[in-house]
Amino acid sequence: MILLAHTNKNRNGDGKVVFGGTSDIVDDVDCAYTLDEISCEQGKKRVLFENIKARGDVDTEAVYSYSTATGQSYEQRLNSIEQINQDTAEKAKQERWLNEWLEKDKPVINAILAALEQGDTLKTNLVNNVHRNYGFSNAQINKVLAEHTGSDYAKGHRWFLLSGHKNAKIYSRLNGIYPPGQARVETCQAVKQGGN
Numbered sequence: 153m154i155l156l157a158h159t160n161k162n163r164n165g166d167g168k169v170v171f172g173g174t175s176d177i178v179d180d181v182d183c184a185y186t187l188d189e190i191s192c193e194q195g196k197k198r199v200l201f202e203n204i205k206a207r208g209d210v211d212t213e214a215v216y217s218y219s220t221a222t223g224q225s226y227e228q229r230l231n232s233i234e235q236i237n238q239d240t241a242e243k244a245k246q247e248r249w250l251n252e253w254l255e256k257d258k259p260v261i262n263a264i265l266a267a268l269e270q271g272d273t274l275k276t277n278l279v280n281n282v283h284r285n286y287g288f289s290n291a292q293i294n295k296v297l298a299e300h301t302g303s304d305y306a307k308g309h310r311w312f313l314l315s316g317h318k319n320a321k322i323y324s325r326l327n328g329i330y331p332p333g334q335a336r337v338e339t340c341q342a343v344k345q346g347g348n
Contacts, residue, residue, distance in 0.1 A: 157171065187199055198244050199218075260282070261310055278297070279297070
């Protein structure tokens with residue numbers, strides 16, 4: 153017998169779905185999984201099953217994909233189900249985590265990018281601008297600033313850091329149009345040339 157229950161609207165601290173049905177369901181079954189969407193693109197949805205109760209040798213997690221194309225029959229949709237290998241599943245989970253992280257920080261990221269566009273690249277000026285014009289706390293700005301600093305756009309970095317005169321911290325926007333490594337080198341060179 154397969155029983156279905158809902159999950160809570162809010163996720164836990166690790167970003168995972170939380171079982172929200174009556175406790176009797178999990179108490180009375182031998183095996184329970186949560187089901188979560190990890191991606192939906194190009195007419196395919198990927199879902200993650202994570203085990204929350206096991207009495208026996210079962211997988212701790214499994215990822216499947218299926219077609220979401222319109223106009224297909226139930227049998228066609230059922231036949232489109234495929235199990236995803238571990239490497240692809242890990243990549244999809246990382247992409248979901250990255251998207252959720254970026255979405256959570258989006259207001260502060262946009263405010264920092266706007267301040268960078270206005271020419272406030274020195275950390276002190278940058279933080280003051282964002283705090284004054286957008287109302288975020290200094291702690292919140294510094295946290296987002298640190299977490300999204302780096303050279304790889306695909307990993308959620310949105311700016312990089314250079315050391316200026318007397319170890320001043322100078323930020324510059326990371327251009328996501330180019331490959332991350334190339335964007336970093338080109339932009340760094342432009343900043344260095346401008347400072348000479």
